[in-house]
Amino acid sequence: MSKGRIVAIEAGRLLTPAKTLSPARLVVEGTHIAEVGTAEAVRIPTGAERVDASNLVVTPGFIDPHIHGCGGADVMDGTYESLNVVSRILARHGTTAFLPTTVSAPPDVLTSALEKLGGLMSKNFDGARPLGIHLEGPFISAYKRGTHKAGSVLAPNAELFAQWIRVSGDSVRLVTIAPELEGIDSVIHVANDSGIVAAMGHSNATFDQASRGAGRGVCYAVHTFNAMRGFSHRDPGIVGEVLLSDRIFAEIITDGAHVDPAVVRLFARVKGKDRVLLVTDAISATDMPDGRYVLGPDAVNVVDGVCRNAEGRLAGSTLTQDVALRNFVNWTDWSIEDAILGLTLNPSKALKLERKGVLEPGADADIAILDGQFRVMKTFVAGKLVFDRKTGQSA
C-alpha cells in the first residue's frame, strides 16, 4: 500500500498537547502522523509538501462531543447534506471530529433519526468527521429538561435504548441521562455493556444520587451548571459532585450566556486541566445571522447570537470551539497549553477514542493551526487540508 501524500509542517510552537515543542516539525504520511519532534530530530522526507507555520501554533484538531447543528443544518434531519454542512463549517473553526447530538423527541422520531444518522457515520465528509451519536435524553429529569419538550421526556426504558443502539448500527457513543431516575441503572447497564459513555445531565440529582451514578460509571457531565439542580452550601447537588469528583469529565459552555465568566474561572480552578471539556452545544443558527431556527423538532429564536425557545429558555448556543477556547483563556488566565487539553486530549479520553486528540506518531492526522489570536488558519482532517484561511479554501 502506498503511504499517500507526505506533508511536513514547520511549527513555531506545537502542542502535542502533553508536551510543547518550540519550534517543531511534524510529518504527515497519508492519513496519519509519521513523526513529531524538533527540526534537528525530524528529517523532511523527499517529495514532502511543505507547510510554513513557523509563526503559528500547531495543535491536534478539536473534538466536539456536543453539537446539534450549524450553518442552518440540524443533525436530526439525518441527511448526508445536513451532516456535511456541519462537517464543513466545523472545519473552519478547527474542529475535526464531532458527535452529532440529538434532543429528546417522541420515540418514533428518535428511532428514525438514529437510523438515518447511523447509516451516515461511515460516509466520507468534506470536513470534520462524525465519530458517533450523542443521544441527549430522553431519559432525563422533567424538572431540568431545559428546552427538551416535556412530552418527549421519558422514564428510563432499557429495551427502547437497546433498540435505538441497534437501529443506529451501534453508532451511539455518548448518552445523557439523569442519574436520579428510578430504573436508570438498567439503562446505564446497557450503556456500559455496549461501550457507550454514560453522561449525567438535565438532572435534578442530589449530591448522593449523583455520586452513586458516578460509582456506576457515569463519569461525564453535560453542560455543567446548565439544566442541573443548583449548587447550594447545604444542598450541593449534582453540581457539587461534578465539581468535586476527580473522575468526572465536565463539559462547560463558554459563550458568556450559559455560564458567567467568573463561574467559568471557578469551574476551571476546581476541575483542573485534565477534566475540562470545552464543547459548543451549538445549534443550526451557528455561523448564521440572527433569526428563527430549529433545534431538533423545536423552534428557536436567535437574538445577538443567543438562542431561546418560545418560553425564553436557553436553547443551545451559536458557539464555535475556536471562540470557546479564546473565551476560556481570557476568563481563566490559563495558558493555551493547558486550555487546549479541553478540546483535544480530554474529550479523546472522555470518549475513549483512540489515535485522536494527540499529535504523535500513529495518531490520525487531524490538525488545527492557529494564530496568536486563536484564529484558525488551517485545518487538516486525516491528512487532508480541509480549510485554509489564506487562500479561502474550504472543503
Ligand SMILES: [Zn+2]
Ligand atoms: Zn442540553
